[in-house]
Amino acid sequence: MDFAFDARTEELRARLLAFMDAYVYPAEAVAEEQRAELSSPWDTPAVVEELKAEARRQGLWNLFLPDSTYGAGLTNLQYAPLAEITGRSPQLAPTALNCAAPDTGNMEVLAQFGDDAQKKQWLEPLLAGEIRSAFAMTEPDVASSDATNITTLIERDGDDYVISGRKWYISGAMNPDCRIFIVMGKTDPDGADIRRQQSMVLVPRDTPGVTVKRAMRVFGYEDHYHGGHAEVVFDRVRVPVSNLIGEEGGGFAIAQARLGPGRIHHCMRLIGMAERAIELMCRRAVAREAFGKALAQQGVVHNWIADARVAVEQLRLLVLKTAWMMDTVGNRGAHTEIQAIKIATPRTVVDIIDRAIQLHGAGGVSQDFPLAELYAGARTLMIADGPDEVHQRSLARRELKRYV
Template sequence: MDFAFDARTEELRARLLAFMDEYVYPAEAVAHEQRAGLDSPWENVPVVEELKAEARRQGLWNLFLPDSEHGAGLTNLQYAPLAEIMGRSPQIAPTVTNCAAPDTGNMEVLAQFGDEAQKKQWLQPLLAGEIRSAFAMTEPEVASSDATNITTHIERDGDEYVVTGRKWYISGAMHPDCNIFIVMGKTDPDGADIRRQQSMVLVPRDTPGVTVKRAMQVFGYEDHYHGGHAEVVFDHARVPVSNLIGEEGGGFAIAQARLGPGRIHHCMRLIGMAERAIELMCRRAVSRDAFGKSLARQGVVQNWIADARVAVEQLRLLVLKTAWMMDTVGNRGAHTEIQAIKIATPRTVVGVLDRAIQLYGAGGVSQDFPLAELYAGARTLMIADGPDEVHQRSLARRELKKYL
């Protein structure tokens, strides 16, 4: 593995770093003020919409999609340092570059599994940033970390599918521009193969029987920029059979294909969050005095900063190795590495953020600094896309299999 970034990656890094300094970081406070003045917290924030146009003008758009026909055509290894940079401002930077979840995963699904009509109707507007989307898999009544537990029914009735079920923490569903749901449910609940019971269908938001009931909070945050996390009810919502993605029984496999890139993208951004935390720790340490000397001269603070730097460097190497393996041997071949980063990265970054919050005292848990919101996002990723324990169980089985 070559640790040097190639010329294209370096060029995009330079442009993205300049974009962050000139536009994104200054927009954080502006966006907060503008949102407070909106009639609804889910309305589009003017400064964010302005930055979307600027990012697109600068060619910093759809960087996540390896498909050169629809996206930037970057490999995972090329995208990793770019996602890390965007992770330093996770509420704004991914959104304004059209690299924010859940739209990224949904675009990947449509690009890989959608037919030409589905791509024209839904993928093209998503790529252009004209609409937003949501991925409806998680359910409150079952352990959704095991996707075979999903209970939503997708029943065929003539030329239509009838969708009935209740979902929650459906990211993006509160956004006013969220026009389409990718819904996972069971078309063959009694099938012999439990991984062939599920299918995915496209359900437009304005379909009769679709109700977005409420926004779910995460440690009190509603994640406005990404469109929130909603509870959604599908009550005999009817869609054409042509809205099926792929084939009946292919939903589980599509979900796994979607989650692999999603997991590494989250980990890439988490490293950026940790870098932002280290920067804030250092700035705080050199600017504050306690007990007769600066915090930067306190041994415990020095230990926190040193440990954070070591941890982040270790994580970055593991994530880059995983990206390289995904590019060279495919997602399946990198399965162990993907699980490893999904276990290691959120928990480590949570620890870095926790120390940064401690260093800021009361300010660390306030809205005056980004640390509390960063912590909420990082802690959530110990659950999202499969909780740590599920990945540990699977990874341990792979290791033990060598000796059985």
């Protein structure tokens, strides 16, 4: 087996690593200073726009999108090590490269399922980084881990759809540049096939009846750089039928097509988060002394660092295998591997970051290091895009089928 990256990947990795060192890491502290001076906590610090301009100038833009008509045309295997690098600074780097969720998934949906008018109106400005977007699926009143539970109604009324429902943890919705929602709801709530009841429609944020009620916190963080996570009410919101994405009843299939790449992107970035945690752990260990010797000489610290390195190498190989399978046999053919990385990666990275926090003592839970925020992000991914237990259930059933 050949584990080497191809020439294009190596070239992009070198450019991206240099971009991170020269621009992204220095911008982390600057962004926090600028944020304190903004009139709204949801406004974007000026340094973020500077990073975006520089990334675009260097050709480090829309790397996530495999469709060469709209994106960089990279395979999943080529993009994997690049996404890992951006995961080292998850608040800034993905946004700087226009590779941040939920916009990435929304652009993939529009590129794959949108019609020409939808692509012109919404996909093109998203690709240009001129606007942001949100994906509205999760609801507070039902177990949204089972997407067939959603209760938001999308009712046909002549040439319009009328949308009523309540969503929450709608990523990106607090960002003032968010212009469009992709909303999943039921167009056929009594249909015999529960996976054909749902549809997706485009809802401009300024449509009458759309109310962004509040920002939802994640472990106390408001996640400003991703545009926050909002509770949104749709009160008889009226949009033209032409805002339907794909066909009526196609919402569940579109969601699955969207979530497959999203899951592997999250896992790629998680590995970068783990690498950042290991680096911080090692730097702390050699710089601090306790009980008469450096932390780096304590046996338990050796164990933490060694175990973290082994775990990351295992995860990376599994994620790269998954990316390769998605490229060669498609998302459906890589279903087991996608679920495996979605189960293994967040929980392992949470443990690595937890050890790094422990090694930093009080500093680990403070704002002076990125570890607490990294922990919150990694822990959330044990729920987002399907909780671990749902993936375990599906993966186990697939395994058991061979023996029944």
